[in-house]
Amino acid sequence: xxxxxxxxxxxxxxxxxxxxxxxxxxxxxxxxxxxxxxxxxxxxxxxxxxxxxxxxxxxxxxxxxxxxxxxxxxxxxxxxxxxxxxxxxxxxxxxxxxxxxxxxxxxxxxxxxxxxxxxxxxxxxxxxxxxxxxxxxxxxxxxxxxxxxxxxxxxxxxxxxxxxxxxxxxxxxxxxxxxxxxxxxxx
Numbered sequence: 001x002x003x004x005x006x007x008x009x010x011x012x013x014x015x016x017x018x019x020x021x022x023x024x025x026x027x028x029x030x031x032x033x034x035x036x037x038x039x040x041x042x043x044x045x046x047x048x049x050x051x052x053x054x055x056x057x058x059x060x061x062x063x064x065x066x067x068x069x070x071x072x073x074x075x076x077x078x079x080x081x082x083x084x085x086x087x088x089x090x091x092x093x094x095x096x097x098x099x100x101x102x103x104x105x106x107x108x109x110x111x112x113x114x115x116x117x118x119x120x121x122x123x124x125x126x127x128x129x130x131x132x133x134x135x136x137x138x139x140x141x142x143x144x145x146x147x148x149x150x151x152x153x154x155x156x157x158x159x160x161x162x163x164x165x166x167x168x169x170x171x172x173x174x175x176x177x178x179x180x181x182x183x184x185x186x187x
Contacts, residue, residue, distance in 0.1 A: 012107035030057050045079035046072040087140065091120045093171045098145060101172075102165030111157060115150040143175070 007014040024031045033056035039049045052066040071086050073079025084092070095118050106113050121144045128138035145166075149158050166172050173179075 009107040009110065010103050010113045012104055014107050017104065017108060032056070042070075044072075045077070045085075046070065046082050087122065087124060090140070090175070091122060091143070094143065094169075094175065095120050095145070097169040097171035098165040101169040102147075102161050105164040105168070106151075106153075106161050109157075109161075111151065111153045111161065113149060113151050113153075115148075117148045119146045120144065140175075 006016070033054065035051075035054045037049050037051055039047055041047045047070075049069045049071065050066050051063070051069070053060055053062045055061070069089065070083035071089060072082040073085045074081050077085065079085070099116055099118060103113060103116070122140040123142055124140055125136045127133040128136040147158075147162055149161075151158060153161075
């Protein structure tokens with residue numbers, strides 16, 4: 001009897017990726033996910049967010065261990081520097097999501113990646129946050145992502161993968177396409 005080997009490329013189970021795609025083609029409800037976060041204010045600029053469960057592939061999944069993220073501000077922004085600030089977490093989420101998306105598309109296309117590094121920078125004018133000038137955007141004015149990719153693939157292929165990463169990254173699209181945010185008060 002022939003032994004089956006799972007194809008792994010760039011740390012991605014390529015066989016599993018294509019199986020997932022086929023299952024979703026047959027039942028699109030499996031593609032619906034709901035991610036959740038619970039935040040608690042600590043003091044001043046500090047708060048903690050816990051990530052524990054999420055819904056996806058037709059059921060609720062509970063993590064083996066919750067992830068806890070502390071957010072704060074540096075002293076120059078009146079914090080105690082107990083963690084990265086929320087806009088830095090946004091850069092972290094963007095970096096991780098675009099990179100993961102790029103890697104998965106590379107694996108699907110059979111492109112071997114040896115190493116990826118990226119740097120992200122975003123410009124913010126605090127006058128928007130502080131409600132000092134209505135003409136100033138609240139949040140990032142722009143974000144720059146610069147990738148260094150070690151691969152035998154051509155520069156054209158790598159540029160195509162970067163564009164696929166941006167185009168299909170849920171976090172990049174959340175930022176680019178201004179996802180509605182609904183805010184309410186619970187009792």
